[in-house]
Amino acid sequence: MGFPGTWMTTSESMVYRVVPKCACSTIGQIMFYSDHGEFFDGDVHDATAGLHKWALEDSHAPIERVVRGHEAYAFTCVRNPYSRILSSFFDKICGIQRNGKRYRGKLVPLLVQKYGIEVGGEDGKQEFDQIKSFRRFLLFARDTIRWRRPMDPDIHWSAMSGHVSTFIVNGGRYDHIFFTEKFNEGMQTVLDAVETPHGVTLDEIPRFNESQGHGPERAHPVEDYFDDLSMHLVYEIYKRDFVLFKYDFENPGNKMPIGEIDLDEVHAKLGD
Structure with a gap:
């Protein structure tokens, strides 16, 4: 099955498991910028060069090698259901x-x-x-x-835990899972852990909300x-998304998480 929905910088500095509707356009552009010093011109989902993607045949071997060998920092991002x-x-x-x-x-x-x-x-x-x-x-x-x-x-509406689990089941391991609602804090943790060809200052990065205006x-x-x-x-x-990613089921008006994600718990429960 491999690693569907997985993107990796061409410099192999970081690996990202895309979860749709969870800031994936912005994350993809940050990854692209960290390698090339400029953003992809257009929707990063359309990029067929400058970023390894499992959907591209030539990216299979490098992604498989890096993920299975845990040679790069691996992360994903989740959002209130x-x-x-x-x-x-x-x-x-x-x-x-x-x-x-x-x-x-x-x-x-x-x-x-x-x-x-x-x-x-x-x-x-x-x-x-x-x-x-x-x-x-x-x-x-x-x-x-x-x-x-x-x-x-x-x-776009299947459970986040389903997306997150394929990476684990096929031999990957996450170093970090962060919240869309605390984006800068979570993405900064990723950037602090890796070395990239070009530095990224998060406060200066625009939000690439490709669905806005649709x-x-x-x-x-x-x-x-x-x-x-x-x-x-x-x-x-x-249910699994609420439990594993610590969101408040009781109050739809509270978009913020009510706890910290336990990576060991995520790997144990989604690795079956």
Whole structure:
């Protein structure tokens, strides 16, 4: 199976397991900059040179060698499950993607038809009942994850623990897992632990939020989208994420972690 979703600097200074919707664009650009002294011109997800990626055939051998030999600092980044699934909804379901089309072609028409979801019209800019539509999307996300229907779960809303685990199961080990909500602190820990061809000053790095502007603005605070039933669904889908990554299930309005991540626990529980 190898190391899907794994990126590595060409200098082999650091290895990153991408978790979608968890600052991956910014992290990728920092990695690119640390090697080349400049940012990738465009969305770093589109880069096919200047960064090793498991999706690129030529990157397989170096990534495999470095990860299995633990020759570079390995890390990933996680996010509060409530705000992550909400972000996925506004970006992927309501938003127009960077190719000018809807995400995954027939997905949105399917959701409109089968789940009664509204997405803000053709351009995603019209007014609609965001809370009602999001809660219906949550049912769909649960159906994809529990029963793999009407389609397999998408990487943007499948559980973070699933992404994080493939790296461990296939022979990798994380040196650090940090929180999107404490980004500078977590990323600085990574940068302090490695030597890079070009220095990175985090305070001067822009945030590369590639999903920004794709969809409608969120009209309400996070907690307004989650009633008792929605919270139950979120817990059913993301229980392991809440437990392992120390987020507050009881209060959707509290985006901050309520504890420190125990790396030994993560490796033990996700390494099966």
